[in-house]
Amino acid sequence: MHSLQVPLPERSYPIYIGSGLLSQHELLTRHIGGRQVALVTNESIGKLPYLAQLEQSLQGFELTRIILPDGEAYKNWQTLQRIFDELLKARHERSTTLIALGGGVVGDMTGFAAACYQRGAQFIQVPTTLLAQVDSSVGGKTGINHPLGKNMIGAFYQPQAVIIDTGTLQTLPERELSAGLAEVIKYGLIADADFLAFLESHMDALLARDEQALAQAISRSCAIKAQIVAQDERESGIRAILNLGHTFGHAIETHQGYGTWLHGEAVAAGTMMALQMSHELDWIDQAARNRAAGLLLRAKLPIAPPADMTEGDFMRHMAVDKKVQNGRLRLVLLKKPGKAVISADFPATALEATLAFDYQSLQAQL
Numbered sequence: 001m002h003s004l005q006v007p008l009p010e011r012s013y014p015i016y017i018g019s020g021l022l023s024q025h026e027l028l029t030r031h032i033g034g035r036q037v038a039l040v041t042n043e044s045i046g047k048l049p050y051l052a053q054l055e056q057s058l059q060g061f062e063l064t065r066i067i068l069p070d071g072e073a074y075k076n077w078q079t080l081q082r083i084f085d086e087l088l089k090a091r092h093e094r095s096t097t098l099i100a101l102g103g104g105v106v107g108d109m110t111g112f113a114a115a116c117y118q119r120g121a122q123f124i125q126v127p128t129t130l131l132a133q134v135d136s137s138v139g140g141k142t143g144i145n146h147p148l149g150k151n152m153i154g155a156f157y158q159p160q161a162v163i164i165d166t167g168t169l170q171t172l173p174e175r176e177l178s179a180g181l182a183e184v185i186k187y188g189l190i191a192d193a194d195f196l197a198f199l200e201s202h203m204d205a206l207l208a209r210d211e212q213a214l215a216q217a218i219s220r221s222c223a224i225k226a227q228i229v230a231q232d233e234r235e236s237g238i239r240a241i242l243n244l245g246h247t248f249g250h251a252i253e254t255h256q257g258y259g260t261w262l263h264g265e266a267v268a269a270g271t272m273m274a275l276q277m278s279h280e281l282d283w284i285d286q287a288a289r290n291r292a293a294g295l296l297l298r299a300k301l302p303i304a305p306p307a308d309m310t311e312g313d314f315m316r317h318m319a320v321d322k323k324v325q326n327g328r329l330r331l332v333l334l335k336k337p338g339k340a341v342i343s344a345d346f347p348a349t350a351l352e353a354t355l356a357f358d359y360q361s362l363q364a365q366l
């Protein structure tokens with residue numbers, strides 16, 4: 001097992017990474033304060049062995065299973081209400097601990113429920129998708145979607161610990177593995193050109209679920225995210241670079257009503273659009289843009305937005321992005337591979353050209 005810390009001013013917390021961690025009683029119970037535990041997961045994950053393994057490791061606690069419907073479309077008020085209903089029915093006290101067993105949808109909702117329940121219960125992240133292991137379980141962004149905007153309702157609320165059992169990735173569908181790789185590639189682009197080179201040389205191993213390659217990618221991703229979050233927990237500045245590709249990506253997800261494209265797929269196409277915009281501004285050259293596009297394609301991710309989305313659709317949805325300030329859109333763009341900035345300082349023509357660009361043709365050329 002390998003561990004690292006998310007160092008925060010108020011309370012730091014550990015991330016544990018290794019195979020078989022779901023069966024480690026001492027590790028799992030180390031961060032539980034009271035006698036009650038609510039295990040929050042979804043219908044699909046509930047059918048896999050992980051929930052039973054967790055229950056076995058938590059023998060002796062008063063356990064409540066909370067099984068949610070599966071899917072991004074359920075990351076909403078109704079599902080959140082179900083978590084509160086179950087907690088209250090089982091008379092969970094404020095000292096309870098919620099454990100999120102699943103992907104980012106379960107993690108974001110469980111964290112938000114924990115932030116609200118009796119004004120703040122504890123929670124632990126046990127992520128089971130690559131995306132959740134490298135991104136959503138770390139950093140304390142919790143929340144739900146609104147029909148008019150992605151993650152529009154939520155709270156910054158940090159977990160007690162993040163426990164990443166890399167063995168769970170063996171059952172993950174291929175499409176979900178690729179979706180997670182979109183956020184992994186993001187870290188290379190925004191903060192670490194060497195990691196980008198590592199991903200280029202290990203992409204085949206990652207897709208083949210080579211345990212060592214996956215553990216290295218997860219560990220480096222978590223370290224980069226922890227280091228950024230530590231500087232700016234509530235996104236008043238630098239943390240926004242974790243949003244590379246998300247302004248365009250969230251527009252895609254909102255436009256589709258959530259769940260048609262996976263979050264990671266929308267982020268991949270959105271990243272390509274942010275790279276094209278960086279190229280329009282002459283910040284990165286064509287070779288850098290094409291290199292990143294090639295890596296996304298090798299990870300089996302889309303680099304073109306959905307064919308049915310117009311420039312007007314993008315503009316309408318992007319206007320409700322959380323990074324909009326005083327009515328001005330701010331975008332995360334690349335100065336060079338490994339160096340991202342947040343900027344509102346671009347001509348409208350650069351954005352127009354980015355939205356009008358023919359991404360399908362680029363894909364055909366690569």
Ligand SMILES: NC(=O)c1ccc[n+]([C@@H]2O[C@H](COP(=O)([O-])OP(=O)(O)OC[C@H]3O[C@@H](n4cnc5c(N)ncnc54)[C@H](O)[C@@H]3O)[C@@H](O)[C@H]2O)c1
Pocket residue numbers: 042044045048070071072075102103104105106108128129130131132135136137138139140141142151168169170171172173176179180262263264
């Ligand atoms: N809070 C953050 O910082 C943050 C960061 C990135 C993404 N997110 C959010 O995370 C969500 C996306 O998360 P996701 O990609 O994990 O999607 P997800 O939570 O929908 O999980 C993907 C699918 O995989 C299934 N699954 C999970 N673990 C499995 C396993 N081990 N084996 C087989 N199937 C498994 C799930 O049931 C689901 O069908 C989005 O809502 C996104 O907005 C949040």
Ligand SMILES: O=C(O)C(=O)C[C@@H](O)[C@H](O)[C@H](O)COP(=O)(O)O
Pocket residue numbers: 135139141150151183235239240242243246322
């Ligand atoms: O942790 C962050 O900060 C991120 O931006 C990580 C993103 O990958 C993630 O999708 C996050 O949920 C987006 O946050 P939002 O504030 O743009 O909704």
Ligand SMILES: [Zn+2]
Pocket residue numbers: 135183246263267
């Ligand atoms: Zn994301």
